[in-house]
Amino acid sequence: MRQERLMAEQRKTLTSVVWSISSKIAIFTLKFISVPILARYLSPEELGMVASGMIVITFLLMFAGAGLTAGLIRDAREDAVSDDTVFWTNLAVSALLAVAVFVWAxxxxxxxxxxxxxxxxxxxSPLFVLYLGPDVASSQLARRMAFDRDAFVTVVAEALGAMAAIAVVLGGYGIWALIVQLYVSAVLRFFGLFVAAGYLPGLHFSSSELKRHMSYGVRLVGADFVNFLSFQSPIVIITRMLGLPQAGTFNLTNRLSDLPNQIVLTGLMSVLFPSFSRMNEDNARQAExxxxxxxxxxxxxxxLLFGIWAVSEPAMTVVFGEKWAFAAPVLGLLAVSKGIMSPCGSFIPYLKATGHASVLWWFGLGRAITVVAAMTLGAWWDGLEGLCLALCIANLFVLLAYLAIVLKVARLPLAQGMRDTLLPLAVAGAMAIAVRLAQGEGLIIFHGAVLQLAAGVALGGVVYALLLALTQRRLVLDLVRR
Incomplete structure (x- = not known):
């Protein structure tokens, strides 16, 4: 009976992962079409302005929710009083923030x-209400593992937002294209999630429920804050040290280098958190x-990420046009920095679900200090490229520290941790180096950026398949059977 329950749980988790990742693939396709079009009509300064503005919104949203909806997801039961308490709290806080940002802009x-x-x-400023308002509905879908509904709403909202942005930029309205895109997607997501979850807020409020969720959520907010410093501080550092055009260049290349994470990692993490939470009574299963x-x-x-580094020159020209070709080294280094951190995709939801928010906080604080210091030094030393190179070096040390912490919490042996993380990274790195060397030695002789990109991707796929067959055959066969 227990085995049947575990198998059913595995199937449900796998289905949720498929839906979540499928939605990210659809969004990736939309961005792959819309972002290059927008980039050809917008200047680095305009992109930098939007990136700087969204930093404030993202930063304050992190505190506004106080991690309350994470507590709802972690609950094994649904409770109308609890859900309504979080909804009205979020709505009141987001409205106050909207007014504050408008006044103190x-x-x-x-x-x-x-x-x-x-x-x-x-x-x-009104985005606070649009982003935070439907969080309870979203948490209800996550708690029910109803990621198919969430995926549908997200894809439709992003698709119509992208279409609206393209229409506006082609109409000659410049930066307003990005503004319209944000608002169209946010409004559609707002109403879509309420409908998908079938949630209609009631007039309930419980101070005891609010206190219960805050006791858990506040610890997560602390961890999210220090993670924010790691991931979002580059825009602030670049804007203050190098100027808005460089911030816009970073923002554009960061969007492209982050697409693999947007497809796989965000979808996977949204599923793993409730999945790990359901296994809290089975520590061995969680570790497995x-x-x-x-x-x-x-x-x-x-x-995917190391491969972007390998073909960064033709990729930048093909995707964004000749005027952005100068940013190819930035794109490559950002992709490498993210590739180094790819094993961490399962670490954060595991630590959150197992109640180790304090570990995330202290580790995140150390990581933030390390990364911000490294990027500041790198920007001073060699501008934007120096900042990205420093980020790669810092992330390598962060990965090793992360691995040591997670292995200790999960009580997994060091050899297994090395096999799970460093070996796959080495295989991917070897593939990327092979492609890069083939380009440098003139083995890829096609003329034109499109053919060079296609040849590099094809060569990388063949080399990686061979390396997987040599080093990871058992895991690949196991995943295929499942």
């Missing part, structure tokens, strides 16, 4: 080093799933 923009973006902050998902995630993500 000028000093906030100046603090970022982009005073010319203050009007954008005022335009963006952690090991398997770490290897699978690394085998899938690392070659």
């Amino acid at each position: 000028d000093p906030l923009a100046t603090l970022l080093g982009a005073p010319e973006a203050s009007w954008l902050l005022q335009v963006f 799933v952690l090991s398997r998902t770490t290897r699978a995630t690394t085998l899938l993500l690392a070659p």
Whole structure:
């Protein structure tokens, strides 16, 4: 009976992963079409202004929710009073933040080093309500493992947002294309999630339920805060040290280098958190799933990201046009920095689900200090490329520290941890180096960026398949059978 229950749980988790990743693939396709079109009509300064403005919104949203919806997902039961309490709390806080940002847009923009973006902050201020309002409905879908509904809403919202942005930019309205895209997607997601979850907020509020969820959520907010410093601080550092055009270049290349993570990692993490939470009574099972998902995630993500580095020159020209070709080294280094961190995709949901939020906080704080210091030094030393190279080096040390912490918590042997993380990374790295050398030695002799990109991708696929057959055959066969 227990075996049947575990198999049913595995099937449900796998189905959820498929739906979640499928939605990310659809969104990837939309962005792969829309982002290059927008990039050809927008300047680096305009992209930098939007990136700087969204930093403020993202930062404050992290505190606004106080991690309350994570507590809802972690609950084994659904409770109307609990859900409504979180909804009304989120709505009140998001409305207050919207007013505050609108009033204090000028000093906030100046603090970022982009005073010319203050009007954008005022335009963006209503996004707080649109982003935070449907979080309870989203948590209900996650708790039910109903990722097919969430995926449908997300894809439709992103598709119509991208179409609206393209229409606006082709109409000659420049930066307003990005603003329209954000609002169309946010509004559609807002109403779509309520319908998908069948959630209609009631007039319930419980201070005891709010306190219960805050006791768990506040710890996650602390971890999210330090992670924010690691992931979002580059825009602030670049804007203040190098200027808005460089920030726009970073923003554009970061979007492209982050697409593999957007496809695989975000979809996987959204499923793993509730999945690990359901296994809280079976620590051995949690550790087994952690090991398997770490290897699978690394085998899938690392070659995509290291592969972007290998073909960064033709990729930048093909995707964004000749005017952005200068940013190819930035794209390659950002992809490598993300590839190094690809094994961590299962670490964060595992630590969250097992109640180790304090571990995430302290580790995240150390990581944030390391990464921010490294990027600041790199930007001072060699501008934007120096910052990206420093990020690669810092992430390597972060990965090793992360691995040591997770192995200790999960009580897994060091040899297994090395096999699950460093070996797949080495295989992907070897593939990327082979492609890069083939290009450098003139073995790929096609003329034109499109043919060079296609040849590099094809060669990388063949080399990686051979390396997998030599080093990871058992895991690949096991995943295929499942």
